[in-house]
Amino acid sequence: MVARHDLATDPGLQEELLQARRGTAFFARKLNELTDAELDAGTRLPGWTRRHVVAHVGYNARAIARLVEWAATGVETPMYASPEARNQEINFGATLSPIALRNLFDHSAVHLSVEWRDLPDANWANDVRTAQGRTVPASETVWMRTREVWIHAVDLDNGATFNDIPAPVLERLLKDITGAWKTRGTDAGLLVKVMGTAGNGAGLTFGDTTAADPTIITGALPAVVEWAAGRGNSGVTAAGPGAPTQEVPAAPAWI
Incomplete structure (x- = not known):
């Protein structure tokens, strides 16, 4: 008999x-x-219409659900057969009728939520593998999805901003992004400082804290994450050798 509430405690x-x-x-x-017609418009992601964003978010839910099924059964079920298959899937999804595209999002979201709901406590620690090849516990799938839905809601370019994203999500996003930079060594000479009110990331510092004369990016938490995620530089300032004219440099690649 299936659970009617999350088995995770x-x-x-x-x-x-x-x-x-x-x-x-x-x-x-x-x-x-x-409206259905507005699905054809562009987004904050170059080359992607709203159709592409919706298709990606829908198929992402299915892919993450496969990881949860892997954790539940022990049978390896990768997110995607290949990067090419993932891209083909998104491009196909973007051609669906509006009602089919909306159903893809709705049904895939429900499916993933049910897979999470029915996963027993012990199975959340089971290892699965992400599309990037990282081995992570099944519990990481929750963050993987959280990141996708909040950021891509902004990418729809329908009035949502990074200010709408909860502070705990923004802080974890910034840790993820700057952690990826550090792993690749692309944060050399770059310091990121979050300013603002207590409880909204004030005082957080990321990047190359050992640099003698770093390029310093400063701003409130939502603005800094928006910049770090490559979505714009409104609300952030830059100073130092990497910004001699105080122009804000592009953030290093994240994904």
Whole structure:
């Protein structure tokens, strides 16, 4: 008999599941505000229409659900057969009729939520492998989805901004992004400082903290994450050798 509530009992994981579902609901709201004709418009992602973003978010839910199924059964079920297959899937999804595209998002989101709901406590620690080849516990799938729905709700370019994303999500995003830079060594000479009010990331510092004369990027948490994620530089300032005219340099590649 299937569960009617999440089998996970860890309070931290329950909070993460709530944040992922809130992000899904937020994306759904921004999508539902769009008419069918408006799905053809561009987004904050170069080369992608809103159709591409919706298709990506829908198929991403299916891919993450495959990882949860892997954790539940022990049978390896990769997110995608290949990077090429993933791209083909998104391009195909973008050609669907508006009602089919909306159904793809709705049904895939429900499917993923049910897979999470029915995963027993012990299985959340089971290892799965992401599309980037990282081996992670199944619990990481919740963050993977949280990141997708909140950021891509903004990418729909339908009024959502990084200010709409909860501060805990923004902080974790910034840690993820700057961590990826550090792993690749692309943060050399770059210091990122978050300014603002307590509880909104004030005082956070990321990047090359050992640089003698770094390029310093400063701004409130939402603006800094927007810049770091490659979505714009409104609300951030730059100073130092990498910004001699105080122009804000592009952030290093994240993904």
